Amino acid sequence: MALALNAENELLKDLNEPQKEAVLHGDGPLLVLSGAGSGKTRVITRRVAHLVRFRGVFPWRILAVTFTNKAAREMRERLVQLLGPQAHELVVSTFHSSSSMILRRALKDPRMVDHKVAELMGLTPSFVIYDDGDQLQLIKRAMREARVDPIMQPREILHRIDGEKNAARLPDQMVVDVDDARGVVVQKTYHAYQKLLRAANAVDFGDLLLLLVALLRQRPDVLDQYQKRFRHILVDEFQDTNPVQYELLRLLAPPERRPNLVVVGDDDQSIYRWRGASVDNILDFPEHFPGARVVKLEQNYRSDQNILDAAHAVIRRNSRRMPKKLWSDRPKGENLTLLLNRDERAEAQEVARRIHGLQREGFIKYSGMAVFYRTNAQSRVLEEAMRLARVPYTLVSGRSFYDRAEVRDAAAYLRLMVNPRSDADLLRIINTPARGIGDTTVERLVDFANQSGVSLYEASAAPERITGLNSAAVRRLSGFHALVSSLHAFAQESQDAASAVDQMLKETHLVESLQTEGSDESMTRAENLREFLGAAQEFDLNRAAAAVAASTAGDGDTAPVPPEEADLDTSPLTADIPPLNAFLEQISLVGDADAEVGEGRVALMTLHAAKGLEFDAVFITGMEDGVFPHSRALHGGESEDGGEEMAEERRLCYVGFTRARRRLFVSLAQCRSLFGELRYNPPSRFLAEVPQELFGIAEQELPPAPKEAPFTKKKRNWADEDDGPRVDRTYSQAADGEGIGGDVRGMRVRHEQFGMGRIISADGQGPNAKVTVDFGGQVGLKRVIARFLLPG
DNA sequence: AATCGGCGGCTTTTT
């Protein structure tokens, strides 16, 4: 017993009081309001470990959900450290991934064979998950088939459908006013779209949650099973839950039963409202779950006080917050630094220069620094500056590897292997590599399939029945059908993902066809496909290792299962999913998990991507009204959400600031080109909200901004220059704003292609102003865009 | 069947 106590103390020793309270909280709902850097992951992992080791809870009774795979992986790793192999019996995964697994299990369950859940009709356990691109394709098809008025962009319809799914509404449950033409379009398309998905044995991301909710609502027997199993549910980043996710939680943990539901989050860090997340979920939690205990974690262990003060100064302007204030017993630390720049290039240069400086001082490594921006479009200039200044950097952006065309092709083949009904995948690769099946043939195939009510794959089985096809087309189609059919048969037998990938690459000749092309680019693509095979091999190895670990767990000294629950399924959710399906699931839901921030490199990312990370030094660029806060949020007062958009921008700013441990640089440009146009934005309102005394003095003189830029010079080679204060020479020919800059006639100019010349006449304004130039000799008169000219 | 050019669009994007 003494030993156990010591072990327990070990588990609690470096926790502060509220953290301990959350870890030791007994039964019933608990809301942990956890400010930035206050150790929330630590609370969740310690609580899980405590439940298992000191409260006799079986690990398989615990469901821990996160939003991102990265968060899930980190949590799992920490739990393995705390619990050893037993941790593999826990369910630690994302909402989507656990929903997907529960759905697959349910579809497989013999009791479900005649499942009465209409929304699930047509789905088999090997359903595939459609991504963004697939969705859009399907939307277009749905629009055609439902014959809707093309008054809306497919993208917009998709977005609206997504919204409906996030709100847990099926097509029939959509609330549409008859006069609302657009709403009618959305609803009709939504109906057709769902039909197409089911016909293809496919789901989209939204379906994973929505269909599970529908299933649990209509099948009390299934619901009961999971309610009984998961006696402890923990949710991370709860501020980002959307209504379906919340509904799912309420089904699994009904409020009236005082469930052991622990949600952890920070309303101030809710930045995904536009994706359907609802801050109300966290704000109203105590109401929805009567008797919920609330614990606040307000001690920040990450940032110096100055940084926290700045962050607080910004976030306090939001109304409708849970009252709390972060504090730290860390020193005040360095002042914040404001970087004023003439334009976005100067800004990027300055950031690169400061990064060099910090690195040279020796206290902060490249890997401890990050540059944030509001929109991806801003990254280009920053990247360029980093390259020229020889600052090693990584661009942190989602899931690059699996987004490459050739990898997606390979994935499409794999999905067809497990699910030949997947029309979107078939259309993607029917002529990849080129096998002479052109648009006309495909069109006829699609028509035929529609008329016969079968999938494209099935339709291609008897191509001679398709009207209008010549014999060559018939032959090619049946060849293609044979290929898919053979791959499908192989997949049924295959015991691991890698052999299936290998077989697929062999039979399709994807790699060879790229190699015959011979260009550098196609060689890289071929290489990517081999890497894809490598990923499958690695996946198999990991899976084997996890299986071993799970089988050796299980013999702990936890309490016995009560006899009435003896038939409860306690196996890992991943059990029984065939390897190839599991691999595909990982590709769809996890993406490129290994593409981690490079060691020894500065990280460049959007503010959204920065959530959950921390760095010694942070640069926030583009601190201008219109950039950050984004222009869309600027005129938000009268919009339907009453300034919620601005509130979200402010939370984003708070997230950005609180990523910094020691140094925070905020940077703005007096003007920047946006959509090819020079824009003069006022400094961000968030800057004005930060008390002056937190800043050192703005260190640079702000050079006068250019008004118009008739000549954009080629990039200077910044890296070759010294580090002194610089005056960029890009706009040495600043003009006065009239026409393309006063009278330019007669001016000597140089053009990259045409050489030297003299301006004859000019017309137009702004970036697309054109001039007629006499280049003399063979070239003669040319009308060119003024931007492409250098001063001669 | 592949390529070229014009046109529109355009925040963020865990899954």
Added chain:
DNA sequence: GCCGCCGATT
């Protein structure tokens, strides 16, 4: 300013 889509062209 850049990308992606669509239609037209060879």
